[in-house]
Amino acid sequence: MSNQNIWVFFELSDGRPKRVCLEMMQKAKALAEGSSGKAAAVIIDPEPEEASKAAFENGADQVLVVRQKFFFESAAYILEKLAAKYEPKIVMIGATTEGRDLAASASARLHCGIASECTDVVITGSGVFWIRPSYDGRLNTNIGIEEAPMIGTFKPGIFKLEEPAAGRSGELYEETVEVPAGVLLTQLLGFTPDDELTKANIEDAEIIVAGGRGVGSKEGFGQLYELAAVLGGSVGASRAAVDEGWIGKDYQIGITGKTVAPRLYIGFGISGALPHVNGIKESDIIVAVNTDPNAPIFGVANYGIVADLNVICPALTKKVREMKG
Amino acid sequence: MKEGAMKILVLLKEVPVVSEIRINRQYFTIDRSGVGKMMNPADRHAIEAALVLANARGGEVTAMTMGPESSESILREAVSLGVKAAYRLTDKVFAGADTLATAAVLKAAIDATGPYDAVFCGASSIDGVTGQIPAKLGTMLGYGILTNACKIEITEAGLTIDRKAGTGYEKLTASFPLVCSVTEDANTPRKPSIKGRTMSKRLVVEVLDNEKLQIPAESLKSPSKVIGLFPPPALEKGQMIPGEDPEAAVAELVELLQGQAAF
Secondary structure (H helix, E strand, O other): OOOOOEEEEEOEEOOEEOHHHHHHHHHHHHHHHOOOOOEEEEEEOOOOHHHHHHHHHOOOOEEEEEOOOOOHHHHHHHHHHHHHHHOOOEEEEEOOHHHHHHHHHHHHHHOOEEEOOOOEEEEEOOEEEEEEEEHHHOEEEEEEEOOOOEEEEEOOOOOOOOOOOOOOOOEEEEEOOOOOHHHOOEEEEEEEEOHHHHHOOHHHOOEEEEEOHHHOOOHHHHHHHHHHHHHOOEEEEOHHHHHOOOOOHHHEEOOOOEOOOOOEEEEEOOOOOHHHHOOOOOOOEEEEEEOOOOOHHHHOOOEEEEOOHHHHHHHHHHHHHHHHO | OOOOOEEEEEEEOEEEOHHHOEEEOOOOEEEOOOOOEEEOHHHHHHHHHHHHHHHHHOEEEEEEEEOOHHHHHHHHHHHHHOOOEEEEEOOHHHOOOOHHHHHHHHHHHHHHHOOOOEEEEEOOOOOOOOOOHHHHHHHHHOOEEEEEEOEEEEOOOEEEEEEEEOOEEEEEEEEOOEEEEEOOOOOOOOOOOHHHHHHHHHOOOEEEOHHHHOOOHHHHOOOEEEEEEEOOOOOOOOEEEOOOOHHHHHHHHHHHHHHOOOO
């Protein structure tokens, strides 16, 4: 008989857990609170100490550690073995590049249900319900899974990250799983950083200056890059601007692009269509500038200005520059 | 076909033209009537990758789709591009299949019609957008798994791919047999040839149902079910700052943001 435990798979980068894992860990703790279950982190890494500490501080009651190098194929095998032993109810996995493959492979090994790239999860008496966007974000699909274990994946920025509880601790379990040679059929040869892509790594940005159809041209984005630089933030875009070819697809924010949850989001010339809004709604503060007073974005923004972005953007850049000295 | 030539499979999906679907926010209904159908965009790039491999190594490409009769049109489209044969998988018991059950059906069809050296597919489909099938299927088949390829290099024993990963590119490699999913920036799909169009008209799609595939009921169970659809919650209206005087507007905005320690 399986228990009510909720697992969060921790994917590390240089020994540090990826932000999405901490977000899910806090959510798992909140979910476990209402039930008899515990929230646990699963860490596969030769040096899991820092991540274990972070897991406890972000809500894990238990941490399971396997001291091995992480790769999605072996990790899926390990998860299968651990799940057979500990019988968790839910396994949450970050929808990162490797996380997606891990989740799909693990769901095949576990023959279990999976809800991918969800925006929320709700546990009730009659089962677990996963909410994910569909039809370009215009409608949400509610997916029900009853049997344990089940997997749910989440993109970064879906759950807001609160302050961790420094010094909090819990139960640590070390497991050894021998992975047979035939499991590893794929090999990661290496990683090459790319400046263009770095600029577009907006999921972790604390401040985002985004542009939409109102920006009008590729050159029009220049003022947004300037404001972003002065604020110490990143530039993003709506699908309309990307489709026009004014900026690359890696900068696209929305249901078919990236989900962001910055401290501050400023949208210039963005109408606020649902697919885009779904990608920014976890932002702490949303500011919108648009010449159309009926733009839907004003229904979502905390602060709105009906004005020409070509006037407001440079004026804002000048003001912030003055303030920062 | 030559001795030692490769057998390559490309998996295709017929999807609705999502933008044409009308959604009634009041009654949470979806009106799919009259909505066009098309080949999932990324699949065209999977076909191209498959044909490039067949050309380089000698071999033939087969297309396969799980779908209703209308989906035969995407199989014909594949043949017009150079694919040699096509299968359509269909049965009442496949209805409502989630990604697990779908992968089980595909695996059974691959076991029945293969073995294949390489299975290509689109990285994700525009309707479900789960991107689950490649790694799931690869795991079930015991094949190497190369997903989200934006660049494909043919090696001695398999494929090496590049894919976007956060701040840069990852390079991965696997030997045949393997599953490779392809993104839309991986290549430029060729246009149909005159010969291809003729072959496409002559194509007899082989239909495989569960009587032929013999998949046990247990493997066709879908652990996840769509319970319903509903519109996202409406968000609260915020504070409007008068925009007539830009200097004043900017000053007020900055003060408000500073009060919130926004930057």
